[in-house]
Amino acid sequence: MDILFYFTLLLIKHTVVDLALQHYIVGQKKLQWLNPKAHWHYAQHGIGTMIVTFPLTGDLLISALVSLLDYLIHWHVDWAKHHWIHRYGWTSADAGFWWAAAIDQTLHYLTYCAIVMLVVSHVFAALY
Numbered sequence: 001m002d003i004l005f006y007f008t009l010l011l012i013k014h015t016v017v018d019l020a021l022q023h024y025i026v027g028q029k030k031l032q033w034l035n036p037k038a039h040w041h042y043a044q045h046g047i048g049t050m051i052v053t054f055p056l057t058g059d060l061l062i063s064a065l066v067s068l069l070d071y072l073i074h075w076h077v078d079w080a081k082h083h084w085i086h087r088y089g090w091t092s093a094d095a096g097f098w099w100a101a102a103i104d105q106t107l108h109y110l111t112y113c114a115i116v117m118l119v120v121s122h123v124f125a126a127l128y
Helices: 003-024 036-057 060-088 095-127
Strands: none
Touching: 003 036, 003 095, 036 060, 036 095, 060 095
């Protein structure tokens, strides 16, 4: 498995889901922990991770597990970011808003690093 290729596909998936598709989900209330529209966004991340991972691994179980992990982490990172922004009343005119967005994106990228490490370690363990 080409590790950099896999990581790149996860980043492309993230860009499409976070920037292109999220626009179509009107009424996401990410301050609500169980908002169905927000969860559709988180689920899109999990589905995208499955679409990227399964063809590369051929392993349905590991693909499903890392997809669930992506869904859960994305949910909680976004929820925490929105609570932090709300708590301080930040808008896009405030530096704090952009720091929160930067931390949010960094945590998502680190999630993909962890997913790649989990999948690669599983693939190599299966070979030996």
